[in-house]
Amino acid sequence: MFRIALKMLFRDRAKYAMLVCGLAFCSLLMCQQSSVFCGLMTWTTATVRNIGAPVWVVDAKVEQANEIIPMRQIEVDRVRGIPGVAWAVPLYIGIEQARLTDGSFQNIQLVGLDTGTLTGRPMDMRAGRIEDLRLPNAVVVDQVAVEKFRRKGIKIELGTTFEINDKEARVVGICHVSRSFLGQPYVYTTFDRAMEYAKPSRKMLGYVLTAPIPGVSNEELAKRISSLPGLRAIAKDQFFWDTIRWYIRNTGIPISFGTVVILGVIVGIAIAGQTFYLFVHDNLRFLAAFKAMGAPNSTLAGMVLLQAFSVGFIGYGIGVGLASWFGNTVLAKEQPPFFMPWQVPVFVAGVIVFICAFSALIGLTKVMRLEPAVVFR
Amino acid sequence: MSTPSPIAVKVENVVKSFANGDSRTFALKGASLEARFGELLMIVGPSGCGKTTLLSVICGTLKFEEGDVAVFGQELRAMRNGDITRFRRENIGFIFQQFNLIPTLTAVENVSIPLILKGVSTAQAEKHACEVLEKVGLADKYKSYPSQLSGGQQQRVAISRALVHDPRLIICDEPTASLDSTSGHKTLELLQESAVRPDRCVIIVTHDSRIYEFADRIVQMDDGRVVGQFDDPSQLSHA
Numbered sequence: 001m002f003r004i005a006l007k008m009l010f011r012d013r014a015k016y017a018m019l020v021c022g023l024a025f026c027s028l029l030m031c032q033q034s035s036v037f038c039g040l041m042t043w044t045t046a047t048v049r050n051i052g053a054p055v056w057v058v059d060a061k062v063e064q065a066n067e068i069i070p071m072r073q074i075e076v077d078r079v080r081g082i083p084g085v086a087w088a089v090p091l092y093i094g095i096e097q098a099r100l101t102d103g104s105f106q107n108i109q110l111v112g113l114d115t116g117t118l119t120g121r122p123m124d125m126r127a128g129r130i131e132d133l134r135l136p137n138a139v140v141v142d143q144v145a146v147e148k149f150r151r152k153g154i155k156i157e158l159g160t161t162f163e164i165n166d167k168e169a170r171v172v173g174i175c176h177v178s179r180s181f182l183g184q185p186y187v188y189t190t191f192d193r194a195m196e197y198a199k200p201s202r203k204m205l206g207y208v209l210t211a212p213i214p215g216v217s218n219e220e221l222a223k224r225i226s227s228l229p230g231l232r233a234i235a236k237d238q239f240f241w242d243t244i245r246w247y248i249r250n251t252g253i254p255i256s257f258g259t260v261v262i263l264g265v266i267v268g269i270a271i272a273g274q275t276f277y278l279f280v281h282d283n284l285r286f287l288a289a290f291k292a293m294g295a296p297n298s299t300l301a302g303m304v305l306l307q308a309f310s311v312g313f314i315g316y317g318i319g320v321g322l323a324s325w326f327g328n329t330v331l332a333k334e335q336p337p338f339f340m341p342w343q344v345p346v347f348v349a350g351v352i353v354f355i356c357a358f359s360a361l362i363g364l365t366k367v368m369r370l371e372p373a374v375v376f377r
Numbered sequence: 378m379s380t381p382s383p384i385a386v387k388v389e390n391v392v393k394s395f396a397n398g399d400s401r402t403f404a405l406k407g408a409s410l411e412a413r414f415g416e417l418l419m420i421v422g423p424s425g426c427g428k429t430t431l432l433s434v435i436c437g438t439l440k441f442e443e444g445d446v447a448v449f450g451q452e453l454r455a456m457r458n459g460d461i462t463r464f465r466r467e468n469i470g471f472i473f474q475q476f477n478l479i480p481t482l483t484a485v486e487n488v489s490i491p492l493i494l495k496g497v498s499t500a501q502a503e504k505h506a507c508e509v510l511e512k513v514g515l516a517d518k519y520k521s522y523p524s525q526l527s528g529g530q531q532q533r534v535a536i537s538r539a540l541v542h543d544p545r546l547i548i549c550d551e552p553t554a555s556l557d558s559t560s561g562h563k564t565l566e567l568l569q570e571s572a573v574r575p576d577r578c579v580i581i582v583t584h585d586s587r588i589y590e591f592a593d594r595i596v597q598m599d600d601g602r603v604v605g606q607f608d609d610p611s612q613l614s615h616a
Contacts, residue, residue, distance in 0.1 A: 004490065004493065289477040293466065293491055375473055376432060
């Protein structure tokens with residue numbers, strides 16, 4: 001009878017198409033919006049992921065990775081004095097203005113890496129060598145800089161020069177890193193040169209990057225460093241999640257995306273629930289005939305459930321497929337942000353199962369109450 | 378004098394009522410009848426006299442309050458819901474007034490349903506359904522959908538569906554109500570030819586007097602009771 005149930009479903013083309021489209025649209029909306037939300041959240045942690053240090057030391061008041069409260073450079077030495085520290089290096093991150101050769105300005109995120117070790121260097125160099133940062137006025141720019149400069153008619157290549165706060169910067173490398181949340185290009189240089197580029201201030205140290213010696217965990221080291229007055233040390237993973245949680249708590253982003261996801265669920269329930277109800281209602285007379293012919297309630301329930309979950313499965317597949325295609329397309333351009341962790345399709349599948357179960361339940365209540373004698377009326 | 382055939386269906390003083398607001402409307406007020414194997418029995422009477430209710434009670438799709446109904450010796454009252462469902466599946470073939478063919482299934486798929494319900498594989502069921510369709514003259518309509526068939530052809534598909542699993546009782550509710558005179562006549566001819574057998578009982582509810590001639594016996598109902606039985610249809614017209 002299950003084959004019969006599927007034939008009844010697939011051959012009622014209008015309702016079948018409506019059901020599949022409704023569930024596909026619902027899946028697409030939820031999957032795409034959730035993935036863009038996740039993508040946006042990963043952008044907020046770009047600094048943490050690009051630098052990749054095991055433990056980050058910041059001012060005690062810092063709550064998330066994009067909040068920089070400058071510290072004194074002496075904090076590096078204080079951290080080095082903590083037992084269990086394998087190494088500790090300074091990192092400068094600040095927003096500066098780059099002046100291009102045509103006179104236009106571009107905000108950049110200047111990253112000053114420890115001059116000796118270049119800790120936190122970009123791993124994916126597309127042109128040049130990161131070691132060349134030690135050359136005079138050398139900088140390495142990311143793919144966003146190349147793209148943004150190109151839009152202004154300036155082609156960035158090795159040897160291209162521009163100014164940062166009236167001081168010359170010469171491109172010695174082009175790298176590919178995760179985009180920053182604010183979309184400003186990353187420009188890498190050494191910590192010492194970053195001090196020259198940046199506007200002078202008493203406190204210019206953004207972060208201290210550190211790592212534990214073998215046998216000490218990141219968390220344990222972070223705990224030890226945090227005992228220093230005025231400092232907060234956070235393990236990489238915790239810093240990543242603290243940052244995401246901060247954006248979820250303190251911005252309207254989750255509400256905005258959550259609203260669309262809820263809208264997707266409502267649209268799915270409304271379209272799929274209503275259409276499936278109509279489908280069952282239209283077939284009620286035939287289901288009663290099956291019942292009169294000796295089909296038990298369990299068989300009829302199985303038929304209705306199979307029909308509901310078949311459209312759910314197909315709609316889900318199409319929706320997630322379209323969302324993946326969308327993601328694949330935008331990933332090439334890196335905008336808008338898109339990141340689909342496995343939890344997203346699982347979550348969407350759960351919602352679709354709920355919608356199908358809800359739709360089937362509406363139909364089932366009618367089927368279970370159905371008097372087979374109605375076929376004689 | 379020949380021995381009468383054994384009794385297939387026995388209905389004794391059945392009472393059935395429906396709730397109607399605060400009051401109850403009695404559809405059957407002590408109806409009794411017998412139907413024998415090898416017999417084509419027609420239940421006739423004016424609209425609202427309880428014919429269809431009696432039919433529903435006989436095939437176990439409707440519970441009744443009083444009286445007894447025995448089909449092939451089995452008391453329906455004593456059977457549980459699941460047993461009645463199984464009993465219908467095994468023993469009863471249905472022909473409905475509106476045919477009740479599934480519009481999204483082909484003729485052969487519609488006919489194969491009772492076999493599939495009995496657990497026969499789809500391939501076997503469809504093979505047997507084709508044979509039955511061939512017997513009713515629809516060999517070239519296997520793959521047709523109900524909407525592609527005339528009323529008479531649809532009723533022949535419905536008859537095939539009622540016969541395909543070889544039931545011992547065929548229940549027909551107004552089988553000619555949706556057909557013109559010629560198609561109705563042909564349908565009864567077909568039913569008489571293919572359904573009536575010594576080991577089977579056919580019960581037809583109708584108020585189409587044009588088909589009374591096909592009955593072996595006619596039971597007349599009025600106001601929820603059986604008020605007359607006639608072995609000769611012509612007796613009914615004089616009654």
